[in-house]
């Protein structure tokens with residue numbers, strides 16, 4: 001109902017009378033009024049005029065009804081410790097494939113290698129619960145697909161030169177605009193769920209505390225709709241996930257990476273190694289050529305160009 005009221009208010013009509021809404025939705029005017037009050041309480045700037053109701057401004061909301069077709073699988077929290085924790089609990093309880101948990105801000109946003117992910121209001125923070133029918137060995141390809149599709153979506157929507165840094169960071173002008181974290185559970189070598197958590201700096205600006213970070217707002221000096229980016233990304237990612245053979249992911253990811261061919265430092269939980277990033281194998285492991293000429297395969301770690 002909320003989605004349908006908003007659709008009517010966002011239409012060309014501008015002002016829509018309570019009577020027209022009640023006819024359109026097949027409910028009483030009192031019921032319309034209650035829904036309007038509810039939407040106002042959620043933060044929508046809906047004004048009641050003598051002629052009817054209208055939206056008096058835009059509001060970048062991420063409530064489930066803002067995602068028609070996905071509504072029942074979208075879960076929004078204005079504030080959360082971490083969307084990873086909520087998503088893991090939901091996944092273990094059996095939530096459907098492509099459930100998405102979104103937070104307006106996170107108190108304990110988690111990054112890779114036990115780092116903190118700064119999650120102030122204005123950024124986009126979400127975790128997707130995916131249940132692809134794939135063996136665990138291939139699951140990392142799905143993370144690479146998410147990074148690839150996000151880089152493509154950022155390019156398509158904003159015309160920015162978004163590239164991927166191994167394994168899944170997105171950089172613009174050498175600064176990090178997005179990071180991904182994934183968690184998986186499996187049974188007999190088949191994935192039960194893989195949760196991919198993505199943070200994108202949009203209208204927040206973490207650069208004060210993280211000099212290597214950037215955001216859309218920092219790049220363009222204005223604010224952007226988180227909903228537009230999330231919708232664009234989810235549509236493209238779901239489409240690719242359903243239609244694409246996973247064999248095609250890494251070759252396409254390579255077209256967008258800045259890592260290959262460069263001298264890099266890789267920090268893993270156990271060690272730090274330096275060398276030249278020579279290749280990425282079919283499951284995303286990085287092949288490093290060390291200073292003594294030998295090769296080393298790195299399955300997971302953090303990469304510094």
Ligand code: BTN
Pocket residue numbers: 081082083084106108109110111112113115117124125126127169178179180181197198199200
């Ligand atoms: C990294 O680059 O270190 C990964 C960052 C991942 C951040 C996202 S924000 C949504 C989800 N919830 C979290 O606590 N972390 C991920």
